[in-house]
Amino acid sequence: MVEKILFLVFAFLTVAGGIGTISRRNIIHALLLLIFTFVNIAAIFFISQAYFIAVVQILVYAGAIMVLFVFVVMFLNLRTFQQEEQTHRGQRWVALLLSALVLAEFVIVLAGTRFSSVLGGQTPDAINQAGGSTRVFSRALFNDMLLPFEVASIVLLVAMVGAVILVKRERSAGVATRKWESGEQLASEIAEEEV
């Protein structure tokens, strides 16, 4: 009972945070609201007794990824309060309509579904018995899921290297000094042609 209420509360907060994220003009506000959303999701995970995941959510998502975003936003020196039109004139309504339709569809489908399950036996009790979710997790991760684990780490490595290379400043290319008009050549392309 309590769980349900808590769930509803946090669910509501999550949704609110989500809506807030996508509707803010100010990037920093949006960013912070996203963090807020993540924390609420972590709370939901806690309620669902997915402790490991909940913590990882906070650590990785809210902690690492969002911090990265913060760094980049600051680094780029964006005018945080954007003056321009924020949404596509043309696509706005189509997107909204479409999304409403999709949501309606989801709801209809969900409403008409009976869920049944072949229980896997890993109830929270069982997990606690086995030494806590972390222990069970790590057992699974390093035994059955070793390959995906290693691949994931390589993915991270590649992403890291890629990001570094992408951001590296080329010797001859300059930084653009004014806003690029649609159709203009890139400064780097001009440099390329000269070379």
Next chain:
Amino acid sequence: MENYVWLIPVLPLAAFIITLVLGRWWIKESAHVIPILAMLGSFALSIAAFIQVRGAEEPVVIHLWRWFSVGSFQVPFALQVDQLSVIMLLVVTGVGLLIFIYSKGYMRGDTGYYRFFAFMSLFAFSMLMLVLANNYLLLYFGWEAVGLCSYYLIGYYYHKPEAAAAGKKAFIVNRVGDFGFGLGVMLIFVTFGTLDYVGVFEQVVGGAAGQGVLLAIALLLFMGAMGKSAQFPLHVWLPDAMEGPTPVSALIHAATMVTAGVYMVARSSVIFASSPSAMLVVAAVGTFTAIFAAVIGICQKDIKKVLAYSTVSQLGYMFMALGVGAWAIAIFHLMAHAFFKALLFLGAGSVIHSLGGEQDMDRMGGLWRRVPATYFTLVAGALALSGIFPFAGFWSKDDILGSVWRDGKYLFWAVGLIAAFITAFYTFRMIFMTFFGKSRVDEATEKHVHESPLSMLVPLAVLAIASMLGGFLGLPGRFGAIQGFLEPVFAPANHILGLEEHGLGAVDYILMVVSLGAAMMGIALAWLIYAYRPKDLPLFFGALFRPAYVVVYNKFYIDEFYHATFVRLAVDGSTWVWRHFDEFIIDGAVNGTGRVWQRLGGLVRPIQTGRVQNYLLGMFIGVFVIVTAVVFL
């Protein structure tokens, strides 16, 4: 005979191929040797055929190979040798041989020497095929082939635009006639189921076709004859054809090709005899053409043009004869005409050659002392043409007029008589203007004047003798050797018409005297105007009858009329079709198709905005559609 008759056309064909292929590099100046030898061979073989065919009752048909064999359409490549074809063979090969020899001298030094002889040989082949054919389709083949050679040889001096245009004109006008001819041949096949002479004529005699069909066939065939033999109104190409070298004019446009029409009608005598209306048409056209052309001939200044109109006129006489059922006499006139017209052309060529290319009679005169041999032979030809006793033309023309009178067509006879008077007049006008009086030759050419070489003079002499003596082959009535010789061929037609041999009555003698008188009056008038007082009278008459003179001089403006109507119609018509149909519709369709796709592409292209979010939306829509389809349908 089977063994060698096929060689008669093949020898010139071989000469053509050899001369054309090797002519440029190997033979060059000797290009005349092989063609002349070929013609000689053909002539000899023709004589042999002549000897063998005398007295034969039935034609000899020599089957060479199967040509068309499609269901019921069976046309063999076969030759028919009878008295009629043999006479034509002799004329073509004999006169042709003489002209070839003449050409050796006349065309010497010309850059296209080998081309000339090659195509003359090809022409000989075509004409011989025409004459030897045993069916209408093969005849048509020869018909078209001679037209092609004529086109080529008229336009022999191809860098002269007038010559090229003349060649085109000849071919196109012929085509008009050939259109009718082709329809006629088709109609024959549809009616009789066969195209060979023997088969068709048997059926006609047996009454296989009705009057209407026969009339139609006859008229259609005659249309072809009108084109090929230059009868009014399809005569316009012949005067222009004088752009070709003189030997061409002599051979093709006097002796042989233009007579193909006469030959064809004579060959189809059975068909024509069965249709009195058609005969009348033939006679009328022939008569009209005879006098029409003669009148134009009075005013011509170019020596060759005079002869051209003369040819048209004489062909008219031949059709006049055919139109009253005097088949053999028409052929006789064809033969005699071949002799003296070729003689006249070659003689004119000799004059032109002596004067270094001058053709305008206004700039001739007083030549009889300078080129006596040419002069004598030309006078012989002129006397023959005018119909003076006892030259060939007298007998043949008189036979014709006699037959016309006998047939009861007195109007035609009168017109023919007047035309004879005019013929004599313009012929001797030509002689007097060319050879008599004070020399009007201009100074540069004056030095040039020389008698022509032997290679040119010998043929002239031979033809002169033929013109003088040849007449005796065609004495009137039952004395006529030619009529007798050709009897087996024309017997069926004569039977239909109810004609029979006749002796000579008083009427005939009177007619002879009358026509001779007319001719002599013509000569006298010409002498009066052109020899006695060359300067004054022509101009005097010209001024007196100025409007008439202008009209006649301009050939009654027929060419201009044709140009303003048919030519303009065709040209404007095709321009219109070009603009509206080809450019607008067809090009429009093709370009339009291209443009449609371009536009379509242009319409679809904006979907690629280059913006990722748009693509995302597209994906999202797609997912939505698929999910909906799967879940709800």
Next chain:
Amino acid sequence: MAASPTDMPIPVDWYLYLSAVLFVIGAVGMLTRRNLFIILFSLELMMNAVNINLVGFSRFHENLLGQNFVLFIMAVAAAEAAVGLAIATTLFRNRQTLMVDLFDRMKG
């Protein structure tokens, strides 16, 4: 609190509804906003929606495999965020703007 399979406190539907809503919110954000960062944020939202979904089912099926999956999703999300931000940086450097509808050189 002991939970038995037949008497799960939070019905799995709830997770799913929440997940759907959050997903659609994220989709709207992605399709509508012009700023690149907001788009990236929306992307993270969508991925989180998926995570919620997975966790819900993990609980329903009493199988930790779902949560394993979530872990990997997070790893990949991290990588993708890093690369995405690198791209954003480069873009901004060259064009001084992050309005995505201006990047249309591939059009036509």
